[in-house]
Amino acid sequence: MERWRTRRADRGLRLVGLVLLAVAGVTLRWLYLLHVPPQSAGLLAYGLGAIAYVATSCGAALVILGRHLFDEVAVSARWRRR
Structure with missing residues (x-):
């Protein structure tokens, strides 16, 4: 790493x-342009969502973390695997 x-x-x-x-x-723009009526969403609307x-x-x-996404995090002994 x-x-x-x-x-x-x-x-x-x-x-x-x-x-x-x-x-x-x-994708959100496409979903908005579909004009899906309430309670009648199909597979396309769910897929886009x-x-x-x-x-x-x-x-x-x-965007927020960048290379720090892979930093190691210290975990207390209580939550470690035994």
């Missing part, structure tokens, strides 16, 4: 995050 510690990798991860946020925006949710979540994490 040491190759993710460079500035170039950090910028790359953040760029991928911005691309994912753009994908989420386009799922894509938008996952792309937004992953994109935000990548």
Whole structure:
């Protein structure tokens, strides 16, 4: 995992995050333009919603954290595996 510690990798991860946020925006725009009446959403609407949710979540994490996404976190002894 040491190759993710460079500035170039950090910028790359953040760029991928911005691309994912753009994908989420386009997907939400398509969902808005579908004009789905309440309680009659089909597979396309649910698929677009799922894509938008996952792309937004992953994109935000990548933009905010960048290379620190792979940092180790100290866990107390109580929550460790035995």
